[in-house]
Amino acid sequence: MRLPTKEFYFMKKLRVNTAGIDIGSKKIFLAVEGEPVRSFETFTEDFRHARDYLLSKGIETVAMEATGVYWVILYEMLEESGLDVWLVDGRQTKQVPGRKTDVKDCQWIQQLHSYGLLNRCFVPDEQVKEIRAYQRMREDHIRTAAMHVNHMQKALTEMNIRIKEVISQIHGASGIAIIKAILEGERNPEKLLSLCHKSIIEKKAHLVLKALEGHYTEAGLFALGQAYQAYLFYQQQISACDKKIQEAMEQANNYHQDKGIRDDIESAQGRKPVRHNKPQVDHLGGHLLKIFTGKDATNLPGITDYTWLQLYAETGSNLLKWCTEKHFTSWLGLSPGQHESGKKKNTRNKKYRPKAGQIFRQIAQSLIESKKIALGAFGRKLKAKRGAGIAVKATARKLAVLYWRLMVKGLDYTEKGIKDYEQKVNLQKERWLSKAAKEMGYQLVANQYVE
Incomplete structure (x- = not known):
């Protein structure tokens, strides 16, 4: 030894x-x-x-x-x-x-x-661990299903059926209906068009008819059928995961045992809409509100019941395990890097990114595209100065701090919009200019326009 x-x-x-x-x-x-x-x-x-x-x-x-x-x-x-x-x-x-x-x-x-030189990793309790297992399997199935959507699109393109160019999602209701009919032997563009949603028929009928006039091949139809069946299979797997999440949520909240708890969960109304991959879990928002004792993370910008479920599966409901917001953001991999030795910085040392940190980053990316939310304006301003990577990380860190404060200290968040944020930025600039002018012996005078 x-x-x-x-x-x-x-x-x-x-x-x-x-x-x-x-x-x-x-x-x-x-x-x-x-x-x-x-x-x-x-x-x-x-x-x-x-x-x-x-x-x-x-x-x-x-x-x-x-x-x-x-x-x-x-x-x-x-x-x-x-x-x-x-x-x-x-x-x-x-x-x-x-x-x-x-x-x-x-x-x-x-x-x-x-000698006390090791730090303990976060290990969730059994309830969170079970939901985490179902949620991570669900995410895996979504990624695999997306791969088979690409396979369907490729098979259609090889037969010059250009549905993707005229319908935004070939795995939407209209696209799937057309693909199913093609695999069942339908080739008439008019009949395939009739399977589309009425808004598509009203606005894009002539384009859809042109897109559906393809050159069918045996190999192309076989590839399309394989991808379609695989896509349906993973949709079934996603539904099975949703059922297990539903059962775990109900068990965690004693949903079937206590009528008062059931009424509280079902009374949660007016939730943010979930645009993509919405879980088929009844009263998801109500279950999460019950688990977090009424603290609603969807009040924060960019967070829906689905992203809240993802964060719960990764961090649990007790954020006191991270004693400060800095500990929390450091664990998420969102803190600024400190890899200096002398005058040199080690940029090769990449920090580990847990899944919870990646979730905050994904939310931050969508916020930067928003034109009405203050955090988005902050991210765009930083993106112009430092680049997209730093902007996403900094925005994600701000959002993670708000999430920790809400769950630990119960601090409410109110979205005041971009105008309020810009006013604060201008006030900071004015203070900085006043300070600089004072140090140099000058005095700021407001610009006056004379007609």
Whole structure:
């Protein structure tokens, strides 16, 4: 075993009876201070033996790396046995060169943990973990379904059926109806046009008729049918995920047991519309309001019930786990980078982006396109100066701060619009000019127009 560096001899241990675990796909390695490293296989029976070994040695707290999904079951088994389990980011334990074996890794984790040099990762409770699993599966199905939409579009284009050029979404009601009829053998453009929505027939009938006059091929129809069936399959998978989210929400809120709770949830009206990929969950807004004790995240710009559900699945309902808004935005990967050494900046060190941070970034991108919201004006102003990447990150950080303040401190947000934001910016400019003029011995005079 490699001895610890000299600095450890001058540092005080913060924890006693500690253990470190290095987890792999086939084996786990356990390091207990003063004992030889033990290894166990990753079968459930071996996990129980590892748990019993730690308890027999009087271990009170354990640190383990967050390696893929290998840690999940072991973490739960150790936590249920009463141990204080710390899930840590693997990057925290790989700062010393030359220590790259499983045995040395678990010993190093144990040493760092005993001296209090590791930070605990966020692990959601069982309720949030279940909803997170369904929501992430749902997102995967949406991405895969989008891929098959592209396949349908490609198959149509290869037969020179130009639906995409005249209908905004070929997977909308009109597009799917046309594709289904084509696969069933219909080739008459007039009959295919009649399947479209009346607004399309009124405004684009002649274009749709031209677009539907294609050159059908056996291979093209086969590819179209494959993509269509795959798209329908993933729509069914998305619906199944929605049902599981519905059940989890109802169970979390005792929806079927308490009539008063059910009335409160169903009374939530006037929710923001969800434009894309809306989950088929009854009273989603009411369920979220009940979980968050009446604090409504949709009062914040850009957040709908769907994006709120996504954030809940990633961060849970108790944001006090991040003691300040700066801790929260840092965990999200939205804080400004601090990678300086001397006069040089390390721009290659890319910060990890959790899914919650990506959600805030996606909302920020849509806000920057908005012409009525103050945060959008802030983002556009920064985009003109520093570029799109920094603007999106800064806007996402502002939104994340508002979200944390709402959920932790209950601070309300009122959208005052772009004019109010521009007035504040002009006031700041005026103060800066006044200060600069005063320092240089000048005096600002308001511009007066003489007719």
